[in-house]
Amino acid sequence: MVQGKGTFIIDENIGSLFSESMKNQGLEFDAKLINLEKRQADEKIARMLKSM
Secondary structure (H helix, E strand, C coil): CCCCCCCCCCCCCHHHHHHHHHHHCCCCCCCCCCCCCCCCCCHHHHHHHHHC
């Protein structure tokens, strides 16, 4: 089992989209929400998001 830590996801649906993509490739992937914490983006992240 591999667990990622310290990852932020902008779109809450990305986990299910990634899981579906993996299953379409014949791979198994299970995503689950361990902790939902919404915080204000720091200045660097905010600039990056605005530029998209």
